[in-house]
Amino acid sequence: MAPPLDTSKTSKLERYNSYLRGVHSTKLLAASSNLLFRATLLIALVLIFFFTLNYPPLSDNPHHHQKFLSSAFYGSGASWEKQVRHSSTPRRPNGFSVLVTGAGGFVGSHCALALKKRGDGVLGLDNFNSYYDPSLKRARQALLSKHQIFIVEADLNDGPLLSKLFDVVPFTHVLHLAAQAGVRYAMRNPQSYISSNIAGLVNLLEIAKSAQPQPAIVWASSSSVYGLNTQNPFSELHRTDQPASLYAATKKAGEEIAHTYNHIYGLSITGLRFFTVYGPWGRPDMAYFFFTKDILQGKPINIYKTHDEKDVARDFTYIDDVVKGCLGALDTSEKSTGSGGKKRAPAQLRIYNLGNTSPVSVAKLVAILEGLLNVKAKKHVIKMPRNGDVPFTHANVSLAYEDFGYKPTTDLATGLRKFVK
Numbered sequence: 001m002a003p004p005l006d007t008s009k010t011s012k013l014e015r016y017n018s019y020l021r022g023v024h025s026t027k028l029l030a031a032s033s034n035l036l037f038r039a040t041l042l043i044a045l046v047l048i049f050f051f052t053l054n055y056p057p058l059s060d061n062p063h064h065h066q067k068f069l070s071s072a073f074y075g076s077g078a079s080w081e082k083q084v085r086h087s088s089t090p091r092r093p094n095g096f097s098v099l100v101t102g103a104g105g106f107v108g109s110h111c112a113l114a115l116k117k118r119g120d121g122v123l124g125l126d127n128f129n130s131y132y133d134p135s136l137k138r139a140r141q142a143l144l145s146k147h148q149i150f151i152v153e154a155d156l157n158d159g160p161l162l163s164k165l166f167d168v169v170p171f172t173h174v175l176h177l178a179a180q181a182g183v184r185y186a187m188r189n190p191q192s193y194i195s196s197n198i199a200g201l202v203n204l205l206e207i208a209k210s211a212q213p214q215p216a217i218v219w220a221s222s223s224s225v226y227g228l229n230t231q232n233p234f235s236e237l238h239r240t241d242q243p244a245s246l247y248a249a250t251k252k253a254g255e256e257i258a259h260t261y262n263h264i265y266g267l268s269i270t271g272l273r274f275f276t277v278y279g280p281w282g283r284p285d286m287a288y289f290f291f292t293k294d295i296l297q298g299k300p301i302n303i304y305k306t307h308d309e310k311d312v313a314r315d316f317t318y319i320d321d322v323v324k325g326c327l328g329a330l331d332t333s334e335k336s337t338g339s340g341g342k343k344r345a346p347a348q349l350r351i352y353n354l355g356n357t358s359p360v361s362v363a364k365l366v367a368i369l370e371g372l373l374n375v376k377a378k379k380h381v382i383k384m385p386r387n388g389d390v391p392f393t394h395a396n397v398s399l400a401y402e403d404f405g406y407k408p409t410t411d412l413a414t415g416l417r418k419f420v421k
């Protein structure tokens, strides 16, 4: 049994204990404020690190804004999988199940709707970046959603998310239209072209090569690959080793990368060289679109001339014609031949021009717009800046005609009328 405590000793002890408690709480207070200070410092450092990583700011680098967040938000959950499956299930006998990348974009949204309308299953993929006003992409998304097309919001470089999609859906085809577009913007933000048009393409092909079954792939190349080629009209047999812009160089690189994946893994791949596609729901960064806006607002527009004072011209191609070309390419795609990531037999590899076959000068384009809008444009005719533009494009489409009946039927005046409306 413990001896009774001497009260004087007890009160001393109590005083001592209360002194100790005082010291302890002061120390505790000091320690916790120290801890708080360190934590604040750590958070500040993490924030500085985070913002440094995200430099330059979003407006200049729209691809950084939500990279890979998608894997965290999606890729799991029964209702998400249900949406993905429902959207990609065909509603016609022997219908396709197509992953349309860039489905929030101009050509992507039109193709997605056309495929869905004929009974194919369509799943969209888009990162909704801010290269141009994302609200236009969201409006396209709303339109697609009305037609039961679900767009997964993800970046092409998000490997885990893409793998997950191919685990959930046995896609028969991929219509790969997601890209960093625009010829002149490549001088302002070169890295975005590498990230989307090269790294993103490789990521997609990596996933596709291991998918069971391997899908057939149809993807968007560009008329710009003809670069400094001077033979006319441009044929798929002409030189494409002199790109005039980084955009063109990344599209040409894509064609070579496609060759590699076809050769090693047996992926069936078709590249489509689009020629200045225009029309309703188009891209606001393209000349016909911002010319229309500027003319209506009474703002001056620049019309480029070549350095030897010639007209600059494009083989402007109407969206409905291009959609028919994309569907024709999908319909004539052969199956990929690989399985388990290994090639089993030679596979189809194709390249086609999808143009209009009748170039029109930019000056004429503006004259048509003036007529349709009933407004005179404030025109500045200037020498084409050295920004990667080529003076002239003109497609020979006989190969696409032979193989899938591609025949453009919309002239520029008719197409622009539909756009202006």
Ligand SMILES: O=C(O)[C@H]1O[C@H](OP(=O)(O)OP(=O)(O)OC[C@H]2O[C@@H](n3ccc(=O)[nH]c3=O)[C@H](O)[C@@H]2O)[C@H](O)[C@@H](O)[C@H]1O
Pocket (backbone or CB within 6 Å): 181, 182, 183, 221, 222, 223, 224, 274, 275, 276, 277, 285, 286, 287, 288, 301, 302, 303, 304, 312, 313, 314, 362, 384, 389
């Ligand atoms: O076929 C392609 O592969 C590409 O087509 C498109 O590029 P481009 O043919 O350059 O279209 P776009 O910019 O509308 O300029 C049209 C014309 O206006 C001239 N132009 C342009 C701007 C200006 O201020 N003044 C002007 O005269 C300009 O010199 C040009 O002659 C796509 O954007 C591109 O993503 C890619 O798909």
